[in-house]
Amino acid sequence: MAFIHKYSTISKGNTFNQGIIDGCINSKIATEITHPDYKDIITGINLRRMSVIVKMGLANTIKCSSRNKIDAIVVATGLASLHNSELFLCSLIDPEQSILSPTPFINSVHNTISGEIALHTQNKGYNITYSQGSLSFEGALLDSILLTKEGKNVIVGGVDEVIPPLDNLSMKIKSKEEFTTGSTFFNISPNKNGSLAEIVNCIITKEEKANYYITDNFNSNEDVLISGHSTCNHSKKINTLNYSKFSGILMTNPAFGLQLAVELLNTDISELDGCKLPSRIKRVFIINHASKNDIGIIILRK
Amino acid sequence: MNDLKLKLKEQLIEHLNLEDFTVKDIADDLPLFGDGLGLDSIDALEIIVMLDKNFNIKISNPEDGAKIFQSVNTIAEYIENNKS
Amino acid sequence: MSISITGLGIVSAIGMNLEENLNSLQNLKSGISSIDLINELQENFIAGEIKLTNQELSLIAFEKDKQEVFPRSLLLSLIAAKQAWGENKINPKIKTVIIGATTVGGMDLAEKILEKDVRIQALAHNPSGIITDYLADYFHLDEFKTTVSTACSSTANAIILGSRMIKNGLADRVLVGGGDALTKFTVNGFNSLRIYDPGFCKPFDNNRKGLNLGEGAAYIVLENEKSLSITKNKKVVSILGWGNANDAYHQTASSPNGEGAQKSMQLALEEAGLKPEDIDYINAHGTATVNNDLSEGRAIETLFGKNQLFSSTKGYTGHTLAASGIVECIYSILSIKHKTIFPTLKHNTLMPELKVKPVINIKKDITINTVLSNSFGFGGNNATIIIGK
Numbered sequence: 001m002a003f004i005h006k007y008s009t010i011s012k013g014n015t016f017n018q019g020i021i022d023g024c025i026n027s028k029i030a031t032e033i034t035h036p037d038y039k040d041i042i043t044g045i046n047l048r049r050m051s052v053i054v055k056m057g058l059a060n061t062i063k064c065s066s067r068n069k070i071d072a073i074v075v076a077t078g079l080a081s082l083h084n085s086e087l088f089l090c091s092l093i094d095p096e097q098s099i100l101s102p103t104p105f106i107n108s109v110h111n112t113i114s115g116e117i118a119l120h121t122q123n124k125g126y127n128i129t130y131s132q133g134s135l136s137f138e139g140a141l142l143d144s145i146l147l148t149k150e151g152k153n154v155i156v157g158g159v160d161e162v163i164p165p166l167d168n169l170s171m172k173i174k175s176k177e178e179f180t181t182g183s184t185f186f187n188i189s190p191n192k193n194g195s196l197a198e199i200v201n202c203i204i205t206k207e208e209k210a211n212y213y214i215t216d217n218f219n220s221n222e223d224v225l226i227s228g229h230s231t232c233n234h235s236k237k238i239n240t241l242n243y244s245k246f247s248g249i250l251m252t253n254p255a256f257g258l259q260l261a262v263e264l265l266n267t268d269i270s271e272l273d274g275c276k277l278p279s280r281i282k283r284v285f286i287i288n289h290a291s292k293n294d295i296g297i298i299i300l301r302k
Numbered sequence: 303m304n305d306l307k308l309k310l311k312e313q314l315i316e317h318l319n320l321e322d323f324t325v326k327d328i329a330d331d332l333p334l335f336g337d338g339l340g341l342d343s344i345d346a347l348e349i350i351v352m353l354d355k356n357f358n359i360k361i362s363n364p365e366d367g368a369k370i371f372q373s374v375n376t377i378a379e380y381i382e383n384n385k386s
Numbered sequence: 387m388s389i390s391i392t393g394l395g396i397v398s399a400i401g402m403n404l405e406e407n408l409n410s411l412q413n414l415k416s417g418i419s420s421i422d423l424i425n426e427l428q429e430n431f432i433a434g435e436i437k438l439t440n441q442e443l444s445l446i447a448f449e450k451d452k453q454e455v456f457p458r459s460l461l462l463s464l465i466a467a468k469q470a471w472g473e474n475k476i477n478p479k480i481k482t483v484i485i486g487a488t489t490v491g492g493m494d495l496a497e498k499i500l501e502k503d504v505r506i507q508a509l510a511h512n513p514s515g516i517i518t519d520y521l522a523d524y525f526h527l528d529e530f531k532t533t534v535s536t537a538c539s540s541t542a543n544a545i546i547l548g549s550r551m552i553k554n555g556l557a558d559r560v561l562v563g564g565g566d567a568l569t570k571f572t573v574n575g576f577n578s579l580r581i582y583d584p585g586f587c588k589p590f591d592n593n594r595k596g597l598n599l600g601e602g603a604a605y606i607v608l609e610n611e612k613s614l615s616i617t618k619n620k621k622v623v624s625i626l627g628w629g630n631a632n633d634a635y636h637q638t639a640s641s642p643n644g645e646g647a648q649k650s651m652q653l654a655l656e657e658a659g660l661k662p663e664d665i666d667y668i669n670a671h672g673t674a675t676v677n678n679d680l681s682e683g684r685a686i687e688t689l690f691g692k693n694q695l696f697s698s699t700k701g702y703t704g705h706t707l708a709a710s711g712i713v714e715c716i717y718s719i720l721s722i723k724h725k726t727i728f729p730t731l732k733h734n735t736l737m738p739e740l741k742v743k744p745v746i747n748i749k750k751d752i753t754i755n756t757v758l759s760n761s762f763g764f765g766g767n768n769a770t771i772i773i774g775k
């Protein structure tokens with residue numbers, strides 16, 4: 001019902017130009033986030049006010065747009081513009097500030113990304129932003145699936161940023177990955193023709209139910225499981241690829257995982273990052289251990 | 303007065319993040335809003351903040367901004383006339 | 387496929403439950419006053435403040451003393467959600483989801499912290515989703531959960547998602563709503579935009595100077611027929627239609643002719659299968675900013691004509707940001723149930739640009755079958771819902 005036609009990622013490595021497998025996983029220089037030259041992509045004077053997360057979301061949107069008319073823009077963000085939230089908070093505390101600058105305030109609003117995308121592309125259709133921590137992207141994806149059921153073409157994506165103090169804090173989860181900035185967007189439509197993959201399901205559930213679901217549905221001969229965490233129950237029995245290792249930790253990185261899944265389904269590849277893959281991949285399961293008991297599952301097939 | 307105008311242009315570029323512009327690109331009489339430079343209502347508020355912080359000029363009614371902020375010339379004139 | 391509203395819960399500056407809110411509405415009692423509970427505000431702002439400390443809210447929410455510190459928006463949301471959920475129970479036969487909404491989230495905790503690194507940690511530890519996370523755990527809602535964050539149209543959009551999930555068979559029952567507390571961040575934020583009226587806000591008045599903020603939370607329960615047949619809950623009203631469209635005009639301001647607003651209202655009418663003349667009353671977004679009321683007023687006049695009955699209830703509660711959509715949905719329900727149009731308070735002078743006039747005196751004993759409610763947020767986000775008998 002919901003078919004992915006295009007994707008675009010800005011992350012560590014040269015993902016914007018080369019995708020995730022070539023630009024990030026198989027690249028030896030994927031240590032820094034690589035931003036495209038936004039001036040080449042985003043024309044006009046409005047660029048001056050855009051925060052980093054808006055630039056990423058908009059650049060990805062422009063890259064994902066094709067000839068089909070876009071009816072909806074759906075954005076997921078866990079923490080929105082931390083930079084601007086912190087700037088405005090700082091100004092509130094600063095005793096020298098008798099008059100406050102409005103720009104950081106308006107740029108801290110969570111739906112600035114989806115709003116600016118609509119403004120720049122002059123898209124007057126459905127527009128929404130989801131912010132549910134590490135499950136933000138799953139919410140956005142579910143709405144996008146609904147939208148395709150309603151016959152609409154959708155641009156959907158996730159974006160989050162890190163600011164220096166977050167790096168230093170010991171909020172790292174069990175894995176050793178660092179907090180990072182990144183964004184992945186997709187062009188999704190009800191049309192199967194010319195599509196790269198089909199979204200079969202997108203659910204949010206608790207760990208126990210998730211384990212049953214995977215056990216009941218996953219076939220290790222033809223399916224691949226990619227997970228946001230290196231430690232997960234399934235990895236004992238199932239060869240698991242860890243996408244957070246490459247995206248870094250950001251609340252909306254299941255979007256990165258989804259693009260990786262699309263690439264896996266469309267690339268002739270037998271092994272990736274030491275993980276053996278079935279010769280013909282039928283489906284990819286993207287598992288997001290959002291918190292200690294909440295699990296997001298996205299299932300993709302060719 | 304020319305020093306003031308130069309300073310104004312530098313501060314506009316910095317405060318409004320006009321990365322692609324140099325002081326040479328902003329003529330003294332270039333319309334800042336609408337068809338000239340293309341600034342908007344948020345920029346007008348930011349210019350009010352800029353004048354307060356850097357020149358100690360307070361503009362209590364944002365609607366006055368429409369007249370005062372027409373160009374670098376008009377802003378410079380306003381500053382000269384309202385220096386405390 | 388009918389979408390019924392069966393449970394209601396609301397806390398605002400004019401009442402800590404539905405009955406208190408109704409009482410204030412009927413008695414023209416505004417809840418806007420000087421802000422008492424937030425320290426170190428640079429000016430004397432007035433707002434629709436709930437005159438209870440976090441400790442007092444915590445006691446109401448949890449019905450006991452709890453040591454843990456929670457964001458104020460979470461406490462307000464929990465109180466309202468408990469009222470709405472009432473006696474509902476988890477049932478494997480009824481697929482139940484929860485959709486929340488907030489702008490402020492846990493910002494009130496972060497803004498109290500002076501040390502930068504700790505402040506950023508607080509921001510990151512309290513993302514927008516924590517309120518819905520908490521409520522989902524509290525009500526044992528273990529499946530789909532999400533939080534909409536589209537500024538002032540957040541809860542309207544949350545209601546729209548819930549309705550579409552029911553319509554498309556993805557849910558049988560939805561607990562939907564949201565909350566926003568007053569914060570230094572938002573009060574100063576709107577003031578920095580010069581759209582905060584130092585006096586009482588005057589929606590649709592020619593001399594309006596801007597909004598007054600408010601705080602509040604509200605939740606409703608939506609059910610399809612299958613859920614109703616099992617829960618035996620009573621339908622209050624139905625959700626008939628909805629629309630969401632983007633103005634794509636400016637980062638924060640609305641287009642002068644309200645094109646985005648017209649579009650969201652038009653889409654809602656189409657979804658409901660109704661014509662403009664079928665709408666008995668419009669609960670406007672009506673924030674009292676120079677920009678919104680002109681834009682929205684023109685949109686209403688263009689689509690519905692100069693005789694359309696409409697009002698803004700923000701003079702009672704202030705602008706409750708993310709919660710405004712659901713608070714005003716509930717006030718629209720009260721209008722239907724009590725055959726009353728609650729007026730636009732503090733109105734003195736009509737806007738010369740508009741022929742359509744807001745209701746400024748309470749109108750009782752008027753049959754209202756169908757109400758349209760608007761909520762417009764930053765980023766050109768326009769959301770409209772239509773409810774009816």
